Amino acid sequence: MNRILIDTNIYSSALRGDAEVVRVLRQVIHIGICAVSIGELFSGFKGGNKEQENRKMLGIFLDSPRVTLYGMDEYTAEYYSAILNQLKKIGSPIPTNDIWIAATAFQHGLQLYSLDKHFGNIEGLLLRQEKLPAVIVTG
Secondary structure (H helix, E strand, O other): OEEEEOOOHHHHHHHHHOOHHHHHHHHOHHHHHHHEHHHHHHHHHHHHOOOHHHHHHHHHHHHHOOEEEEEEOHHHHHHHHHHHHHHHHOOOOHHHHHHHHHHHHHHHEEHHHHHHHHHHOOOOOOEEEEEOOOOOOOO
């Protein structure tokens, strides 16, 4: 799949020079990032000692014609509620922010690229994970 939504940890890994993550990002046509991930990144920037530098680099990334920033609306909330209820039924909670990120991937028909294994508990989510086969359809 050439259209992905990246989890916060993918952006961070790319900045650290993770060769596999950088390779994947170079191959895809479209890179989406969710407003929730931006919030997580801003929080991390504030906790570090290079906030302005990190914000500048993020701005450059977001200005790329291959990158789209996705917000959330009532449709995202519908996907969120479906995911949350599905996870409750199987007794596998995941962090709330990650549910919003997965909901954004569903809403826009994007494959989620993450290093977090718990996304595998979300039924029907197209998932790309480092060191795993390219596409995993769970459920």
